[in-house]
Every structure is written in C-alpha cells, then in structure tokens.
Amino acid sequence: MGSPIGEADARRSLSIASRLAMALTLILALAVAATIYAAYGYGRRAANEAFDRLLQGAALQIAERIFVIEGEIRVDIPVSAFELLSLAKDERVFYRVATPDGTTLTGYDAFPLPEATAIPEQGLTYETTYGGEEVRALVMLRRLAERAVSGDIYVVVAHTMVSRGQLARSVATQAVAVIAGAGLAILVLVLLAMRYALRPLERVQTAILERDPLDLSPFSMQAPHEVSALVAAINRFMGRLDRRVRAMQDYVADSAHQIRTSITALRAHSELALEEEDPQRLKTLHKRIRSRAIGLNRLTDQLLSHALVTHRADTAPLEPLDLRRVAVDAEREFGQLSGNSKARIRLDLPEEPVMVAGDAFSLREAVKNLLNNAQAHGKGPVGLSVRDAAGRRAVIAVTDRGAGLEVADASAIGQRFSIDPNKPESAGLGLAIVREVAEFHNGRIRVARGEGDFTIGLELPLGAPAARERGQHEGHTP
Known part of the structure; x- marks a missing residue:
C-alpha cells in the first residue's frame, strides 16, 4: 500500500x-x-x-x-x-x-x-x-x-x-x-x-528552487502576461507570508516578554509576602498578588483569543450577518463570563436588521473586549448600540460614563500590551483584538466623546462581502 x-x-x-x-x-x-x-x-x-x-x-x-x-x-x-x-x-x-x-x-x-x-x-x-x-x-x-x-x-x-x-x-x-x-x-x-x-515557467521554478528559504522578498523577472500573473500571485503570497512571519515573531517576542514580566512580578510579590509579618502590609501584598494573577489569567485568555482572531482573518469567510444578533450574543456571553451583577449592559438596537459581511466569532470577541474595557476602565452605566451611519456604513459601539482614552493615546488605539501601570490586572490586548477585527472586516475603530460619556466601537461597510484578498491589509499586524 x-x-x-x-x-x-x-x-x-x-x-x-x-x-x-x-x-x-x-x-x-x-x-x-x-x-x-x-x-x-x-x-x-x-x-x-x-x-x-x-x-x-x-x-x-x-x-x-x-x-x-x-x-x-x-x-x-x-x-x-x-x-x-x-x-x-x-x-x-x-x-x-x-x-x-x-x-x-x-x-x-x-x-x-x-x-x-x-x-x-x-x-x-x-x-x-x-x-x-x-x-x-x-x-x-x-x-x-x-x-x-x-x-x-x-x-x-x-x-x-x-x-x-x-x-x-x-x-x-x-x-x-x-x-x-x-x-x-x-x-x-x-x-x-x-x-x-513554457520556458518562463521553468525560470520561475528555477528561481523558487534556488531561493533561500528565509528570503521572502518578491521576484523580479520579465515574463509573458500569463506567467506574470503567476509571478504576481507568488509575490503576493510571499508578501503575506513575510508580513505574517515578521508579525508572529514580534507577537511571540512581546507575548513572552509580557508573560515573563507578569510571572516575575507575581513571584516577587509572593516572596515578599512570605517574609512580611505586618498584617496590614501582608494584606496589601495579597491584593497585589491577586491583581497580578488576574492580569496573568486575562493575558492568557486574550492571547488565545487574539491568536484565534488572527487565524480566522486568513481562513474564515465573510458571511451576511445582522449586527443586532452579534450585539445580543456578545452581551450574553460577556454577562456569563463576568457575572450578572457586573455585566449589566444596556442594549440599544434598531428595529430593522443591520446587515454586514463578517465573521460572527471575531465580531463577538471584539465587542466583548470593548465591553470589558468599558467596565474595567470606565464608569457605568455601560451601553451597547447598533445603528446605521452615513455612506453605507454600520456602527456597533460601547458607551460608558468614563473619561475614555486620552487624546495622546488616540493614535495608539490597538497597540499591543498598552497596559495601564495602575491596573496590573489589565492584559493590554483588548483593543489590539478590536483593531485586528476592524482590519479583517475592511472597517475601522471609531471613537466619539459626548457630554459626560465616551463611545468606542467598530465602523463596518454594509452589504455583501467586499472583494478582498485574505491578509492583504497593508501594515497589518496581529
């Protein structure tokens, strides 16, 4: 056989x-x-x-x-x-x-x-x-x-x-x-x-076989129209692979650093707690250990979530979805994870369907991270809304009564491991996942400030899936 x-x-x-x-x-x-x-x-x-x-x-x-x-x-x-x-x-x-x-x-x-x-x-x-x-x-x-x-x-x-x-x-x-x-x-x-x-195909084959496995730079060769399309496709694939490899290397390095830092801090606090005899200071150290443990647990969860979202950006097809259903499912899942007392979310949904082309799992993960950020860094009540926007766009957004992101941080929305030092339980990956999902759906992160509230959400194109090539988001990083 x-x-x-x-x-x-x-x-x-x-x-x-x-x-x-x-x-x-x-x-x-x-x-x-x-x-x-x-x-x-x-x-x-x-x-x-x-x-x-x-x-x-x-x-x-x-x-x-x-x-x-x-x-x-x-x-x-x-x-x-x-x-x-x-x-x-x-x-x-x-x-x-x-x-x-x-x-x-x-x-x-x-x-x-x-x-x-x-x-x-x-x-x-x-x-x-x-x-x-x-x-x-x-x-x-x-x-x-x-x-x-x-x-x-x-x-x-x-x-x-x-x-x-x-x-x-x-x-x-x-x-x-x-x-x-x-x-x-x-x-x-x-x-x-x-x-x-068929000689141009032989030249392409020779060029590929002679290429160093670590060299992902594009080919540059004169070829007929039919073969040039093949060369262009290979170059696009190699460009995607190169961006993915570099992004994954950075991602693994940053993740290892963050995990190592969290474990080191947790170990240091635990060693101090073992030597501390003052009950009041020992209680303070226990709180710090708890915060670090929560942050490490959240970091692990969000690393897995981020990896899934990144993988689906290259594999999952975009299907017609009703954003109202995405909002309801995300609110229910977030409530189950956070507990009903903390996860009381006000839903504001239109009567008519708001259809977009998307991946339901990725959109739910993004919305859950926005809700988590609102509860962790903002002030209640927290609201989740879906609405149509101008230019055949749809918005799914989270609103709270907090101060929101500072103006200086607006350009860093979605930057990985942007952790608030005053909140060690934060993993710093929530908005990175949101940005990943926005780019995956040919959308963007939308931020708005009102009188006494802060809104952040996803703005997505309405209608059928747009023509796109998987992973062809320039400057895209996981």
Missing part, C-alpha cells in the same frame, strides 16, 4: 508539457485517422470511377451491335469490348444481354439483373454477388423500335473487384504516408513551440 505522500507525488509527476503533448498527440492521431478514412473513401471512389468507365465503354460497344434481322434480335459482341474489359488485369469478366422479361439473348443466364426499373441513359452501376464473388456491374438500355420488335434490351457487363480494391489501397497508402509524415512534422514543431512557450 502506497503512502498518501507517494500518491500525491505520482499525481504531480504529470507536467504541463506532458499533458499538452498527450492532448496534441491525441488530437493529431484523431485528425490523421479521419484523414486516412477520407483518403481511403476517395481512393475507393476514384477506383470505381476509373473501372466504371471501362464497363461503360464496353456496354456501349455491345449495345451498338444489337440488330433486328427478319424479326429476330441478333447480338454481335465486338472483340474490342472484351479488349476494353481486359484492361482490368486479373479480373473475371461477365456479360449478359437480356429482354425486360428476363430472357437471355446471350451471355451468362444466371447473372442477376438490377432491381431498379428506371435506368439513366449513361447506364446504372450496382454491386452484387455472382459465383461466390463480389462483382460490380453496369447495365445499359438499348431501345429497339422496329416493326417486328420494339422495346428495351438490357446490356449488362461486369467484372470482379480485386483491382478496384488494390487501386483504392494504393491511393490510401500514399495518402497515409504523406499525412503521417506531415502529422509527425507538425507534432515535432508544436512540441518545440510548446517547449519554448
């Missing part, structure tokens, strides 16, 4: 050149076969036409020598008629002169007459069997209009068909030789042209 990898390699072994060569060979073979069949048919018709002229000439000579003498029909078959028929070498010759009622005047009595009653002036040819052999015959009428005798006389001459077949095969053989030679020459020329046309 072969392995799946071996079977895949076997399927890939058939190259484009081989496929084209097989297809062209099949097409040429069919064309040659059809031409040979047509050539044989032409040779057969040419042979019949040539030998039928001999029969016609002999029949005319015999018909001219039919007389009525003293009320009797006489037939004087000329020697020239047999000499004409003898031009078909190795053929047996038959003849018959008969009245319409079947009475034979001379010749082979049993030779079959044609079934047709209407015979043209130049004669009628037909094929039949006589004496166990296939023969081709020609019948011609000799009309008599004498006082004693009147009516039509059948003049039939025939010979076997061996020479006809030989001539037809000879014509077909010569045609086959010419056609086969021309077909072979055409196939060779087509294969050479195909080889020349």
Whole structure:
C-alpha cells in the first residue's frame, strides 16, 4: 500500500508539457485517422470511377451491335469490348444481354439483373454477388423500335473487384504516408513551440528552487502576461507570508516578554509576602498578588483569543450577518463570563436588521473586549448600540460614563500590551483584538466623546462581502 505522500507525488509527476503533448498527440492521431478514412473513401471512389468507365465503354460497344434481322434480335459482341474489359488485369469478366422479361439473348443466364426499373441513359452501376464473388456491374438500355420488335434490351457487363480494391489501397497508402509524415512534422514543431512557450515557467521554478528559504522578498523577472500573473500571485503570497512571519515573531517576542514580566512580578510579590509579618502590609501584598494573577489569567485568555482572531482573518469567510444578533450574543456571553451583577449592559438596537459581511466569532470577541474595557476602565452605566451611519456604513459601539482614552493615546488605539501601570490586572490586548477585527472586516475603530460619556466601537461597510484578498491589509499586524 502506497503512502498518501507517494500518491500525491505520482499525481504531480504529470507536467504541463506532458499533458499538452498527450492532448496534441491525441488530437493529431484523431485528425490523421479521419484523414486516412477520407483518403481511403476517395481512393475507393476514384477506383470505381476509373473501372466504371471501362464497363461503360464496353456496354456501349455491345449495345451498338444489337440488330433486328427478319424479326429476330441478333447480338454481335465486338472483340474490342472484351479488349476494353481486359484492361482490368486479373479480373473475371461477365456479360449478359437480356429482354425486360428476363430472357437471355446471350451471355451468362444466371447473372442477376438490377432491381431498379428506371435506368439513366449513361447506364446504372450496382454491386452484387455472382459465383461466390463480389462483382460490380453496369447495365445499359438499348431501345429497339422496329416493326417486328420494339422495346428495351438490357446490356449488362461486369467484372470482379480485386483491382478496384488494390487501386483504392494504393491511393490510401500514399495518402497515409504523406499525412503521417506531415502529422509527425507538425507534432515535432508544436512540441518545440510548446517547449519554448513554457520556458518562463521553468525560470520561475528555477528561481523558487534556488531561493533561500528565509528570503521572502518578491521576484523580479520579465515574463509573458500569463506567467506574470503567476509571478504576481507568488509575490503576493510571499508578501503575506513575510508580513505574517515578521508579525508572529514580534507577537511571540512581546507575548513572552509580557508573560515573563507578569510571572516575575507575581513571584516577587509572593516572596515578599512570605517574609512580611505586618498584617496590614501582608494584606496589601495579597491584593497585589491577586491583581497580578488576574492580569496573568486575562493575558492568557486574550492571547488565545487574539491568536484565534488572527487565524480566522486568513481562513474564515465573510458571511451576511445582522449586527443586532452579534450585539445580543456578545452581551450574553460577556454577562456569563463576568457575572450578572457586573455585566449589566444596556442594549440599544434598531428595529430593522443591520446587515454586514463578517465573521460572527471575531465580531463577538471584539465587542466583548470593548465591553470589558468599558467596565474595567470606565464608569457605568455601560451601553451597547447598533445603528446605521452615513455612506453605507454600520456602527456597533460601547458607551460608558468614563473619561475614555486620552487624546495622546488616540493614535495608539490597538497597540499591543498598552497596559495601564495602575491596573496590573489589565492584559493590554483588548483593543489590539478590536483593531485586528476592524482590519479583517475592511472597517475601522471609531471613537466619539459626548457630554459626560465616551463611545468606542467598530465602523463596518454594509452589504455583501467586499472583494478582498485574505491578509492583504497593508501594515497589518496581529
């Protein structure tokens, strides 16, 4: 039993050149076969036409020598008629002169007459069997209009068909030789042209094989239009891969640093707590340890959430969604995670559906992070609203009574690990996830300040999925 990898390699072994060569060979073979069949048919018709002229000439000579003498029909078959028929070498010759009622005047009595009653002036040819052999015959009428005798006389001459077949095969053989030679020459020329046309693909293959695995820079090469599209697709893929690799490296480095920092701080506080004897200071250290533990737990959860959102940005399809349903589901999940006493959210939803193209999971994660930030850093009550905006846009936003982000921090919305030092339980990934989801949906983060409130949310395009390529967000980082 072969392995799946071996079977895949076997399927890939058939190259484009081989496929084209097989297809062209099949097409040429069919064309040659059809031409040979047509050539044989032409040779057969040419042979019949040539030998039928001999029969016609002999029949005319015999018909001219039919007389009525003293009320009797006489037939004087000329020697020239047999000499004409003898031009078909190795053929047996038959003849018959008969009245319409079947009475034979001379010749082979049993030779079959044609079934047709209407015979043209130049004669009628037909094929039949006589004496166990296939023969081709020609019948011609000799009309008599004498006082004693009147009516039509059948003049039939025939010979076997061996020479006809030989001539037809000879014509077909010569045609086959010419056609086969021309077909072979055409196939060779087509294969050479195909080889020349596929050279750009070979250059692309060589460039890819010779490229260092760590080199993800784009290819730069002159190529035909069809191949340039392939090169452009490879360059786009490599650009995406390069951005993903660099972003993942930064992400892993930052995550490791943040986890290490949180664990180090937690360990330091725990060691101080072990040495502390003052109850009041020990209680303060316990609070700090608890805050650090909450922050580490939240960091772990958001790292997993961020990884899922980043993965779905490259794999999940955008589907028609009602933002009202997203808001309801996000509010319910957030309430289940936070506890009903803390997660009392005011929903403000329109009566009509607000349809967008999106990924429900990613949008719910973004909204839950906005709600978490509002409760952790803002002031209640916290509201969640969905509405239409100008320019065929939709907004899903969270509002609270806090001061919101400072103006100096507005440009850093979505920056990873932007942690408030006064709140060690913060993981610093909530808005990074929100920004990731906004870019994934061709949207943006929207911030607004009112009288005594702060609103932050996602602004998304309405309607069907926009044409986009996965991961093609310039400057996009996880």
